[in-house]
Amino acid sequence: MSRFEDEASDVSLSLLQQKAIDSDSGAIVVLAGAGSGKTEVVARRVQRLLTTRDGVGRVLALSYTNKAAEELGERLRLRAGAESERVTTETIHGFAHSLLRQHSTRIGLPIEPEILTRDEDRVELLNQWLSSQGLGIAEDPLERLRKIDINRARAIDTAEVEDWRRALASLPALDYPALLDAALEILALKSVRRQLVRTYTHVVVDEAQNLTPAQYCLLTAMVGSPGEGPSVMLVGDDKQSIISFAGADPDLINRFARSYDAEIIELTENFRSAAIISSLARLIAGELGQDQSPAEPHAAPGSIEFISGADESDEARKISDWVEGLLQLGLPKDAVADGESVKMRAEDIAILGRSASALREIAKALEERDIAFSTSSDAEDWLEGLAGKVVLELIAFNAAARHVSPQWQLARLIDQDPETLKSREQIAATIRSHDNSLVAALAELVDETDMRRFIESLGALVRDSDASTSELASWNADVEEIEKAWRDYNANVDRDSRSWTDFRLFCSRRQRGSATQGVQLLTVHKSQGREFRAVAVVGMNEGQIPDFRAKSDGERASELRTFYVAVTRARRVLLLTRALRRTTRYGQRVTTPSPYLSFAERVTGMGKS
Numbered sequence: 001m002s003r004f005e006d007e008a009s010d011v012s013l014s015l016l017q018q019k020a021i022d023s024d025s026g027a028i029v030v031l032a033g034a035g036s037g038k039t040e041v042v043a044r045r046v047q048r049l050l051t052t053r054d055g056v057g058r059v060l061a062l063s064y065t066n067k068a069a070e071e072l073g074e075r076l077r078l079r080a081g082a083e084s085e086r087v088t089t090e091t092i093h094g095f096a097h098s099l100l101r102q103h104s105t106r107i108g109l110p111i112e113p114e115i116l117t118r119d120e121d122r123v124e125l126l127n128q129w130l131s132s133q134g135l136g137i138a139e140d141p142l143e144r145l146r147k148i149d150i151n152r153a154r155a156i157d158t159a160e161v162e163d164w165r166r167a168l169a170s171l172p173a174l175d176y177p178a179l180l181d182a183a184l185e186i187l188a189l190k191s192v193r194r195q196l197v198r199t200y201t202h203v204v205v206d207e208a209q210n211l212t213p214a215q216y217c218l219l220t221a222m223v224g225s226p227g228e229g230p231s232v233m234l235v236g237d238d239k240q241s242i243i244s245f246a247g248a249d250p251d252l253i254n255r256f257a258r259s260y261d262a263e264i265i266e267l268t269e270n271f272r273s274a275a276i277i278s279s280l281a282r283l284i285a286g287e288l289g290q291d292q293s294p295a296e297p298h299a300a301p302g303s304i305e306f307i308s309g310a311d312e313s314d315e316a317r318k319i320s321d322w323v324e325g326l327l328q329l330g331l332p333k334d335a336v337a338d339g340e341s342v343k344m345r346a347e348d349i350a351i352l353g354r355s356a357s358a359l360r361e362i363a364k365a366l367e368e369r370d371i372a373f374s375t376s377s378d379a380e381d382w383l384e385g386l387a388g389k390v391v392l393e394l395i396a397f398n399a400a401a402r403h404v405s406p407q408w409q410l411a412r413l414i415d416q417d418p419e420t421l422k423s424r425e426q427i428a429a430t431i432r433s434h435d436n437s438l439v440a441a442l443a444e445l446v447d448e449t450d451m452r453r454f455i456e457s458l459g460a461l462v463r464d465s466d467a468s469t470s471e472l473a474s475w476n477a478d479v480e481e482i483e484k485a486w487r488d489y490n491a492n493v494d495r496d497s498r499s500w501t502d503f504r505l506f507c508s509r510r511q512r513g514s515a516t517q518g519v520q521l522l523t524v525h526k527s528q529g530r531e532f533r534a535v536a537v538v539g540m541n542e543g544q545i546p547d548f549r550a551k552s553d554g555e556r557a558s559e560l561r562t563f564y565v566a567v568t569r570a571r572r573v574l575l576l577t578r579a580l581r582r583t584t585r586y587g588q589r590v591t592t593p594s595p596y597l598s599f600a601e602r603v604t605g606m607g608k609s
């Protein structure tokens with residue numbers, strides 16, 4: 001049974017929630033703090049639209065992360081049953097991508113245009129482009145691309161942005177921000193917009209505080225002028241606006257409310273978090289300038305605890321003890337409501353860090369104790385070994401032999417000139433002579449164009465290899481991962497729809513770390529929109545939370561909002577942890593506790609230790 005199934009029946013909606021669900025306004029904005037049931041309103045409203053009104057076409061429900069979109073889809077399936085087939089749940093980029101997949105040729109792009117998702121590929125293109133223009137190579141290409149990205153997110157055209165657009169067009173390829181440009185161009189085609197407006201009669205956007213101006217342009221292009229297109233509901237919380245560094249502008253919600261003369265509904269209660277955690281959230285909200293009237297106390301008292309470790313591995317050890325305790329003994333009885341179960345599954349626990357690196361020691365500690373966990377891994381982390389990564393690029397090559405990215409990535413992996421990897425024959429010859437015998441063995445696969453045979457032959461490929469034990473172990477683990485992905489893919493996708501491109505896309509979702517088994521190790525940013533019965537926030541030191549790079553008042557406020565997001569993921573138990581000493585590149589350093597601990601102190605009366 002899913003978590004949402006557990007809860008579907010026992011939620012009695014507040015009057016304000018009901019108002020938002022029942023509203024027939026063409027434009028609605030729901031503004032509210034964390035855990036106030038915004039996503040619940042989205043789910044219920046969509047359910048109402050699908051099941052009780054005539055003439056409703058499809059509903060487009062947009063969310064910020066893939067995970068949040070998946071969870072919304074799950075809530076809808078549960079609530080609207082078969083009717084939920086008429087809902088498309090997507091991220092904005094996912095929606096833009098689907099438009100592109102249908103209409104790319106109409107804006108002069110090839111079918112299945114290449115999308116450069118890796119920074120390394122974008123750097124390669126930038127340098128190739130600059131040298132083709134006689135401009136040498138960029139001094140700090142990544143920094144230059146970041147500036148270009150943020151300007152595009154803010155819909156600001158600069159000479160560098162224009163130049164980068166030309167570079168992409170020279171391949172031709174897109175990157176994520178260019179995907180939005182392309183979708184906007186597609187939406188300018190009257191026939192496409194007409195078709196979309198006929199298809200989608202309602203659009204809802206969850207986590208709208210994360211909209212960037214570029215995304216907002218796309219959204220308004222799709223829904224048209226006020227009163228013209230589908231009904232639109234935006235749902236958001238400016239206290240959870242933590243990605244302004246990437247161009248998000250929470251004020252766009254207000255702009256929408258003004259331009260579309262939206263009905264504004266504010267929800268006030270925190271349904272998610274137990275009393276003490278809600279008090280902490282209210283205190284932080286107050287500091288962020290949003291005084292909130294005291295809400296009804298939550299039926300569960302909840303708990304906030306604090307632990308410190310001598311150093312980061314000791315901090316990680318203590319967190320593992322806490323996890324083990326929760327799994328074996330359940331939640332403390334005095335933290336839950338009367339009659340509420342204390343039983344815990346690993347998936348009910350999240351460990352949140354300001355950055356992915358803050359979670360590394362924890363991953364090691366959990367691994368040592370054999371406690372299952374998932375991380376929001378970086379794209380390249382899915383497979384462990386070199387040979388496994390080469391297999392993934394061979395799959396990408398089969399998906400689109402004319403794309404440059406598999407060729408460039410393969411070249412980086414096996415340290416060869418990309419020019420020697422242009423055709424199947426070249427690839428086979430180059431990898432056959434590679435020093436690593438596992439990689440060399442893959443030469444046999446290069447000509448295999450049948451997907452099933454390709455995957456099924458992986459297991460038998462390496463018999464007598466001189467590879468080291470650890471290389472072999474990585475290879476076996478990678479083959480298992482790929483085979484598992486293949487099985488899941490087959491279970492999810494009809495035979496007729498299967499293709500290399502589609503399977504590659506399926507794999508890349510795994511690469512982005514969408515695994516959900518076990519304790520969830522997440523950056524705070526990835527945890528947005530999610531909730532867990534117990535949450536540990538690690539690295540509560542000055543310099544970690546808040547991040548040492550945040551200097552200006554605006555940046556410090558954004559760090560406090562990050563802390564707000566982190567603590568409000570917790571439903572019953574919140575643990576705040578820190579290490580008294582940390583290893584930095586200057587050696588071991590004594591740490592200073594995060595100033596944010598004082599909020600927790602005020603609600604619990606505890607010391608900082």
Ligand SMILES: Nc1ncnc2c1ncn2[C@@H]1O[C@H](COP(=O)(O)OP(=O)(O)OP(=O)(O)O)[C@@H](O)[C@H]1O
Pocket residue numbers: 007010011012013014017032033034035036037038039040041237240271272528529530531568
């Ligand atoms: N009226 C209600 N009564 C009881 N529980 C509710 C009610 N509305 C929502 N909930 C529950 O409260 C929790 C928080 O709701 P939801 O996830 O919709 O909040 P949210 O406002 O979207 O939060 P966030 O902005 O932090 O993502 C969920 O577990 C949901 O099932």
